[in-house]
Amino acid sequence: MTDLADLTIAEAGRGLRSGTFTAADLLDAVSRRAAITETHLHAYLTLDREGAGAAAASADEAFAAGEDVGPLQGIPIALKDNMCTKGLDTTASSQILAGWKPPYDATAVQRLRQAGAVITGKTNLDEFAMGSSTENSAFGTTRNPWDTDRVPGGSSGGSAATVAAGSAFGAFGSDTGGSIRQPASLTGTVGMKPTYGLVSRYGLIAFASSLDQIGPLARTVEDAVILLEAIAGWDSFDSTSINAPVPSFARSLGVGVEGLRVGLVRELAGDGIDPEVMAATTAMAEKLAGAGAFVSDASLPSSEYALSAYYLIAPAECSSNLARFDGVRYGHRAEVEGTTEDMMSHSRAEGFGPEVIRRILLGTYALSAGYYDAFYGQAQKVRTLVRNDFAQAYSEFDVLISPTSPTTAFKVGERAQDPIAMYYSDICTIPSNLAGDPSISVPIGVDGDGLPIGFQIMAPSLGEERLFQVASEVERLAGFDMRASFATSEVTSP
């Protein structure tokens, strides 16, 4: 019999409603799975046994009373530890927030609770979401369930690992330059970044405000839709959230790609992409053509500057967003004699890790008088060019496709000492963040080492319906069996 922890959200939901098992059973299944996998993976920073138990119990009471608030009722879900959870540690994997318990829930968290989700705990990330491997965490590295010598990607590596390992049915991450899609790609899961403004950022600890979006990590496209629908929609606490009704994305699933115009982005599918990844991408493009789509080459000429622009814009915003961590009102406070300034600077020096400090310095420099025009100003112009490129491309194509990550999962430590090599992990994902457009990674196969390969689909702003339509077809064409991962992984044989 299948372990309950390996069910999809959709399957689990059916079982709950048919009375085959209870929410308590589901929670028990993921807890038992976590007890095995956590010693190898370290995907979770905090497991909220008490809160999750209470939520599962109340979901079961609701089912017993005939109340049903939707497909997440009773489903165990993990949250990236940069989403504020009332009364539950929220650290952004930083020493500066060690032990901090927010007095409020992020809007997305509040909506998940209202949807009856069972929040299992908080997952590891690169400190303040800055990184692509989850190695930049102040609280230890997360490992890839497919090969524990390898990274799960990042920064939402902990969330991706819980979903791949079965220690949660689904999870949420945040994506600033690829932080949901790249770990999804490296762990054989589905990871989706919504249109900027579709999901409220209120209560998401900011990295780069103009780029950050919360999104789902799941085992299937259908599960990703269920997760996204629970949190999407306007929020009066976030003035950048879009004030428009959210359509049903579920209707887009399984309708095929007949007649759709699909553009393979030349600039994201050439130099620097691993040949096996490229071959899998091309093969999937051909399958889409076989399924009735018109597939041809597309071009985003400015994307070659996108990475550089991103590494000015994101650090600039982060340098200002992270200024609030000063030891005055909350978080780590250094024990120093001297002035208030000494206290603040020591608290920051002790509290932040090296990658965070690097980006704060980079961003501060990029915004400085005399350098602003050459760096931040120039980067904003590139951002406009990238947007224009997408607008041009979407006049010819319904969706664009590319690999999600240039490589499959790399070894722990392999890129840790080479920030530039690490930054290149996001080369394919960054353009959608700069444009504010939705984008998804769907697993399409494995490479010669048995490591999953992700396939990226991009759509224009608020084009989620089209995005999920194509993703669902890609999933069908790939026939990728997520559960295969556990057969090949040491974590299933404790």
Place this chain on the structure above:
Amino acid sequence: MTEGWEAVIGLETHVELSTDSKMFCRCPVDVDSDPNTACCPVCLALPGALPVPNEKAIEGIVKIGLALECEINERSLFYRKNYFYPDLPKNYQISQYTFPVCEHGTIDIDVDGSPTTVGITRVHMEEDTGKSTHVGDGGGRIHDADHTLLDFNRAGVPLVEVVTEPDIRSPEQARAYGAELQRIVLALGVSDAKLEAGSMRFDANVSVRRVGDPELGTRTETKNVNSLRSLQRAVTYEIERQIDVVEAGGTIRQETRHWDESTGKTAAMRSKEESEDYRYFQDPDLLPLSVSHEWQDNIRKTIPELPASRRARYRAAGADVVAAELLADSDGLSGVFEGAVAVGADARTAAIWLTGDVVAHLRRNEREIEDTALTPEHLADLATMVDDGELSSTAAKEVLIAAMDGGGDVRAIAQDRDLMQMSDVSAIEEAVDSVLAENPEAVGKIASGDMKPIGFLVGQVMRVTGGKADPKVVQQVLRDRNSG
């Protein structure tokens, strides 16, 4: 000012808006409640919190902009001004930089009959900081403080900054500008504009140059100016100090200076050359602010008559400069005044009584006009009775105070208290004739050309009439009787 020198002054004024809630969150504006009770994740800058602009505050700044004849930008931008300070929770202040809400306005001022127009560069929206209280031996100063207490109730209160062109040339003009801006803000009802409480505060940019020199001198910025009087004093001090430095062969440093009310001096705080780079950039948490023409027009409709227009109207009606200003500055006084004129009072007489005896009585008793029973009709009747010679000024004062204290109809008060002036000429003539009959020596002196006894005779007539005869009429009758 020292001969041969000219001062160039620009003012930056911060005005706290008295909205119900803060600029970017739903906390009440309640600065005086217990420390850190009017706070939330947003104004405490907790991780993950986001700002959402307060529509009422935007209405407030648009009102100010329209009152100052500014252009209102249909699309304006919020910026982050980055600097570290413990009472600035985010360690950046949300403010504006390019595209503020309002630009290019004017304020007309008048110092001793010389009118000047002061250009307004910009009026922009920002948020206030928290309050630091330094505790220890330093006497409230940060140096030597043992520890610092922080209160974030004020953090995030909407703040409007009004920046002038360097159009001001004297301390008196600076004060007149400050007073006029305060009047406008009060008339608009957008702020309580209390200088002593800090809800309105000035920073003065001052430089000096030799008359005729086209180049501007190096400027200093003086902070901590908490009254109109201090504004004038601080600017005066700074001008003199700068002239002294330059005349002694020194140079002015571009710096921020602190006005010390007790010593009457400014002192350097920090040098601008070493000052922070604020790294302004557009706030990615806030969309461009849109103020449509339609919204502007709706806001325009709520703007009351402004003090300058009111003053001009009162002057045209006959009030003098001082009276017109007093009346225009007070909604209560102007209400009584305009009501009295509307029911037929002479504007000049009504203004004199209202800004003279009424205001004096109010000040003595620390009351507002609204606290008294005085109506426009009372004032109109009184003015008419005085103009018609029915009341002497002494009697009128008594009647007025009685009316303010709830005595009712002024004519009834005057009659009850037997204060009506004798205006019947024949009755006065009768009294004059009897006095003349009783004082033959005086009459004789007058007949021989010695007019001195006239005063004595007037006094006698007043005594006989119990003080109710109009002295002017008595004098006229006496002269008529003795001129033949």
